[in-house]
Amino acid sequence: MHALYDRLKALFPLGELTEQRANLAFATLPVEYLRPALLHLRDQEGYTHLVLLTAVDWLEDGQENCQFQLTYLLNNRAENLDIGLRVMLPREGTTMASIHDLWPTAATYQRELREMFGIDFPDSPGVYEEFILEGWNDIPPYRRDFDTLKYANDSYAQRAGRETRDPETHMKEQLYPGKS
Amino acid sequence: MAYTPDRSQYPARKADGSLDIDLTSGKFLKLWQGPNHPGITGNMSVELTVCGDEVVEGKVHVGYLHRGFEKLMERRTFIQCFPIVCRICVPEPDFNEYCYAAAVEELAGIEAPERANWIRALILEMGRINSYLMYLGGQSGALGQGVIGQWTTYARDLMLDRFEEMTGARIYHMFIMPGGVRDTLPDGFEGRMEETLKEIERTLKDVWDVMFCNAVFKKRTVGMGVIDPAWLDAYGVTGPSARAAGVAKDVRRDAPYLVYPELDFEPVIGHDSDIYTRADVRRRDLLMSVDLIRQILAKMPKDGPIMAPMPSMLHWKIPRGETYIRGECSRGEYGYYLVTDGSGYPRRVNVRGPSYTHAMALLERMIVNINISDVASLMVSLHTYPPEIER
Structure with missing residues (x-):
């Protein structure tokens, strides 16, 4: 992966290479270089398969302008190599250029990311249509600050006779009675 | 000479490229296939816009x-x-267990014992057989051959018996866990598995005779629902759908995992890329899994640990990192993207199921210009499971 990294580094301002294993590495780059980097990987380096496109919310890290991480994972099947390109985005009013023209299937990922994380891809086909949620009016639910438990308690009635326990505390009590 | 209309000209397109469909014109009709419909693959629906009995637009709805x-x-x-x-x-379900366990192990620096890897490969191939048997029943059922589904359900039930004696459960096995597997094989398992495999082979012979040699099945699947090989990368097509297009995409061969490098097999491929070829590739892949199970049972170590030493599950924290683990399931590439932040909880888990690409963008593209009665057959031929789309 180092040879590929060196070639990419000569073209784009790539951050440090995180080599997870011999055939999988990740690197961060500025948003404006993402598209040319994806094009270069697809057309020049044989990374033709978009494996996935997803987001990670680093809310607790506290860095104001880079709390959302978008990961574009590409695969070179002939050489059995994967590279993940990461871009960091601000949390509010986040928009990102669509890549559906590079991989049509990316439109589905982008539609889900807008619904689940609130990351907008303005040019992506059907991006404003509901994907999984229907009539959702809360904050995007896959954000870290969306409280699943509170939402469930507010939205649904508990069945009588049912009690909820904190899993960690409950398991401690079961395994080490009286010591928690 | 048969008249072949130029379907690209109808319906007309607007200046922005979208279809000019006026539902008030009386020429078009909205038709919902699903969510409650015998011709739908699980909990999803397809919103069809039809003109006569021809689909002009299809939108997939999940959730x-x-x-x-x-x-x-x-x-x-x-x-x-x-x-x-x-x-x-x-x-x-077992691919989820394997991919999750392998991702956690990689980030935590844990190596599963060799014997556990053999048992994992065995379970994954057993699951693949079950999935293909369900598929064959669905594919034939979509064309009115209900009896095939009864035969394959019977064969699948035998394999579920093997799952039950091995894991204690028939559907959700929860057997492949981080660090290894929960148990060894029961006494006499190999013999009972061999009987099951023989019964499956016998069932598949009947399926070949009654389904694949059936004139109606051939008439309605040969040349239908062709996936252009040029679409494979554009739409993220993997697994049997890609192999039926002549591309030997198989993670077991391309990015070997578990014990697959020690097994003797070649990816099953087809060439016509239509519904019939996809069905036949899956049938032959099923037979290959039967062979792989025999190889695994013959080659696997008979003793040794099945679980690596693990940290306390209550205080288990995994250093910050990210990884992606993939495997070849019956529908294509199945993968887990796991991100950890040094705490005792995953920061992010993203599941990449093959249905995510096959049932959404690809199906919406392929469904245009086919007859309403072929929608179910086309959908099943992509072998989609909606839970993978809306994890």
Whole structure:
């Protein structure tokens, strides 16, 4: 992966290479270089398969302008190599250029990311249509600050006779009675 | 000479490229296939716009069984996630267990024992057989051959018996866990498995005679629903759908995992890329799995540990990192993208199921210009499981 990294580094301002294993590495780059980097990987380096496109919310890290991480994972099947390109985005009013023209299937990922994380891809086909949620009016639910438990308690009635326990505390009590 | 209309000219397109469909014109009709419909693959629906009996536009709708697995896992310890993941795919749940376990092991620096890897490969191939048997029943059922589904359900039930004696469960096995597997094989398992494999082979012979040699089945599947090989990368097509297009995409061969490098096999491929070829590739892949199970049982070590030494599950924290683990399931590439932040909980788990690409963008593209009565057959031929789409 180092040879590929060196070639990419000569073209784009790539951050440090995180080599997870011999055939999988990740690197961060500025948003404006993402598209040319994806094009270069697809057309020049044989990374033709978009494996996935997803987001990670680093809310607790506290860095104001880079709390959302978008990961574009590409695969070179002939050489059995994967590279993940990461871009960091601000949390509010986040928009990102669509890549559906590079991989049509990316439109589905982008539609889900807008619904689940609130990351907008303005040019992506059907991006404003509901994907999984229907009539959702809360904050995007896959954000870290969306409280699943509170939402469930507010939205649904508990069945009588049912009690909820904190899993960690409950398991401690079961395994080490009286010591928690 | 038969008249072949130029379908690209109808319906007309607007200046922005979208279809000019005026529902008030009386020429078009909205038709919902699903969510409650015998010709739908699970909990999803396809909103069809038809002109006569020809589909001019199809939109896939999901969300009928979203349970938020990925979000749920962010609030659970690593070991608490393990019984959840298998629920993401009902007919072939074991890939979730394997991919999750392998991702956690890689980030935590744990290596599963060799014997556990053999047992894992055995379970994955057993699950693949079950999934293909369900598929064959669905594919034939979509064309009115209900009896095939009864035969394959019988054969699948025999394999579920093997699952039950091995794991204690028939559907959700929760057997492949981080560090290894839960147990060894029961006494006499190999003999009973051989009987099951023989019965499956016998069933498949009947399926070949009655389904694949059937004139109606051939008439309605040969040349239907062709996936252009040029679409494979554009639409993320993997697995039998790609192999039926002549491309030997198989993670077991391209990016070998577990014990596959020690097994003797070649990816099954076809060339015509139509519904019939996809069905035949899956049938032959099923027979290959039968052979792989025999190889695994013959080659696997008979003793040795099945679980690596593990840290306390209550205090298990995994250093910050990210990884992606993939495997070849019956429908294509199945993968888990796991991000950890040094705490006792996953920061992010993203499940990449093959249905995510096959049932959405690809199906919407392929469904145009086919007859309403072929929609179910086309959909089943992509072998989609909706839970993978809305994890």
